Amino acid sequence: MSVLVVCALIACVLPILAKAPLAWAQNQQGGYDNRHPRAQQQALTGFGARALAAHQNSFESLIIFAVALAVVIGANKQAAVMDTLAISYIVARVLYCLCYWFDLHLLRSLIWAVSYACPIAMIALSI
Structure with a gap:
């Protein structure tokens, strides 16, 4: 379970790091x-607007991941596949922010789908 807890900690810190x-x-x-x-954030354009969106989406994504972690731990379904999905989620979220900041919009959308699929798979595998 320690991998899941470490991933939970990283996921909670990511929105703050995305604020930088x-x-x-x-x-x-x-x-x-x-x-x-x-008010200042709403006036941003270009990189600043993308940085704001990445920051906000980091919080939005955290909710889904937190639910997935709660389900996995609550259902006592900790396994290597859950660890892999949790790590994949973290990697995808970091890549997502980088793609947002550097305006790689198509790759960003693909990575978003991966980051969304990981917690959904964690929940599905806990059934």
Whole structure:
């Protein structure tokens, strides 16, 4: 189960790490507006807008992965295949952010599908 717990920790940290390029983009626009960061984020274009989307999607994806982990652990279905799916999810999420930041939109969509399929497979295999 330690692989699943480590993947859970990494998945929880990924949205915060995805914030770094967003904060950098905001800082490029005359400084980071800590009083109204969301308003500033909505005005971003190009890289900044993609960084915002990657950051937001990291939180959205975390919910599905957390449910998958809860199901696997609750059903006591820990196995090597679950570890592999969890690691694959983490790798896919990192690649997803990179593709978003560098505007590789078609590859990003493919990687998103992989990152979505991993927790769905974890849940399905727990039945």
